[in-house]
Amino acid sequence: MREISMERVNATREKMLDVVKSPTLTHAQKVANMANLADSLLEVLDLPEGLSGLLDKEITDGQCICDLSEGHAPLRPRYIVPDYARFMKEGSAFLELPPPSDLYEAINSLLILYKHVPSVTNFPVYVGQLDTLLEPFINDVDEETAHRLIRLFFTHMDRTILDSFSHANIGPSPTKAGRIILDVVGELEDAVPNLTMKVDPLLTTDEFLAAGIKAALHTAKPSFANHPMFDREFPGGDLCGKDQGAYVIASCYNGLPYGGGSFTLCRLILGNIAKRAKDADDYCTRVLPEVLDVMARYMDARIRFIVEESGFFENNFLAKEGLIHKDRFSAMFGLVGLAEAVNDLMAKEGKAEKRFGHDEEATALGVRIMDVIDAFNKEHRNPYCTISGGHFLLHAQVGIASDIDVSPGTRIPIGEEPEELIDHLRVLMRFHKYFPSGTGDIFPIDVTVHRNPDYVADIIRGAMKEGIRYLSFYSADSDVIRITGYLVKRSEIDKLEDGKNVKHDTTALGMGAKHNGKILERKVR
Amino acid sequence: MTHRAPVNRIIRFSSVDGPGNRTVVFLQGCNYNCRYCHNPETRALCCHCGDCVAHCPAGALKKDADGHVLYAYEACVFCDACIRVCPHDASPRIRSLTAKETFEEIEKQIPYIRGVTVSGGECTLYPSYLAELFRLCKELSLETLLDTNGTLDLFSRPALFDVTDGVMLDVKAWDARVHRALTDHGNGDVLRHMIALAECGKLHEVRTVVMPEMVDAERTVRQTARALAPYLHLYPVRYKIIAFRPAGVRKEYASFATPDPPYLAYLSDLAKSEGMREVILI
Missing domain, CATH: 3.30.70.20 (Alpha-Beta Plaits)
Structure with a gap:
């Protein structure tokens, strides 16, 4: 381990004391922050040359690569996606749990396991394909009891998983459990867990989709994933359950391999990288490829440490009991700010009026940049990402609260959305194909659409045909809203702004995004 | 064969002009003179x-x-x-567009729309254009809806009737004299067409604008619902009850009163008590 200066140690100690004394952080948030600060003192990774100049800056000061607070000595993969179906079938020796035999035990077992699933947030980023997991037990009790149990289950999750980067999946086929889950999330109006409905043009019935849309217009979830598209990209058959593929949607909207996850996620700040380029050609052929190379080698170093040195896969019961497999992990090669990069480069070429998402030349430059990144990733090989052919999975990262003038992934900046929703959709359909590990667009919807949920259904079904990967809708007047991928209650942001404690740490991120990311100013459709 | 119509506006995605997401074409010109018209600029050429x-x-x-x-x-x-x-x-x-040109603007919204609605003005002033436009739409499996005041006898226009999936029709008043005072026209044809469309399952929606000072809404809603009740098994006709609002109307009518919410709720209950299953208040 490398030495560090006493100056840095003392600066960190000051920060730790601030955490201890913080009036707004809850106890759990303080413990997590203390651990992150302790980790920040470790220096064990073989960092690639040139990384520091790209990474160790503020985002407003030209930072080009960001590792999203993953820490200096990763002690677990960033995102872990346990094989809950196997757990339900076999139980767990470590947790001394036999396989559940009814709905009471099924829910109890899941709630126990959640407390033992690590992640970068210390909360489970994936809580399971809940319709399939509960369906075998759903007829053990009458419907009213099933509803009540699932309601308690979801309340328990919201009050104990204190971070809304936690995701449940349902669909694509309708089930009784799936319908009860949609009823319950509509009633509860809670931020946790996030919920995705996998949508398949043949398997998802109109009634099931309509139930999903009604819940979404009420409480901003579920979001809708293009099941055939993900299913093609993630090999492995029906690991999640019949017709449900071998992928899950976890955290914000991250497509990840089932029974594995993602070792790491770093992101390129494309707009800041553009500031180092003379023009579009210089960007695509010289500046960007250099940064891509450094970030890939940085991710390689992180992955190597997790796999070869951390001991996680040798010692954690999830791996030992076959609930996760080292060879079902990949890594997420993220990016933000495509719009800002394009607009900056267009301005440098004297075409500032040609904006990303509006002008064909500008949007085509966005496609060209994505092709450069995609081609780089297809060339780069990592020995531990075998599940994705030895390559990383591209990810359109949703941004973090401190991002200023940085649009998530490939999104059109808020305030510049095309006047017509269809024009907006036609831009984003050109970018969703690049991102198996997640991208998504979010549309607040005028309340009059509550009378016509089929309007949203038509848009979802059309979008799937056009190769759009993932869409979220929420009602312009609902309390639970989607910030960038995760959910927050507006009423909780208000509490935090008044200086009160709030239970979910994502509320603070939502408050930041409200001010820095203008997320309350999205164009209402 | 190429027919033209004066097109006022095309709304590419609409959530309020029929089931699901639809493209709506507004044609210019109207044969009625409804006092409460909220887009009077579509009336004349x-x-x-x-x-x-x-x-x-x-x-x-x-x-x-x-x-x-x-x-x-x-x-x-x-x-x-x-x-x-x-x-x-x-x-x-106004753009004078052929049916083909209009269709080319509708087609751009595929696969996001399930259908097209043509409204106005009064769209049925252009039946040959509509027949050609809807025939093109049907070739790509788009649902076709007419939003009309019900004056055209669709049964006398088989080329249009055959390619029209449904009609949304205004019952502005049940009493002929009230109807005439409101629109300058009687309503015998409208009511006859409404029943004939309901009989063949092509009536999708009826609407009544509630303007208390000019329309006996209670009678209109009761009689309309009663008249349609026998046909609801053929198609579950929806009743949209719309509160008069002064926004957009000609200034001589802008001072008319808007109905209060309890009265609207009463009308909704009335329609339901006569057998209408789906009633929407706007």
């Missing part, structure tokens, strides 16, 4: 007086050598200045 030209801030309007007002769609900023100054309840912002 442009008479080329040119009063609007000087008011256009975008230079999208000009007069040619023959004295015709020309409209440049690409230059238009849709500020509505021309409509506000028009003394004839018309709009210069």
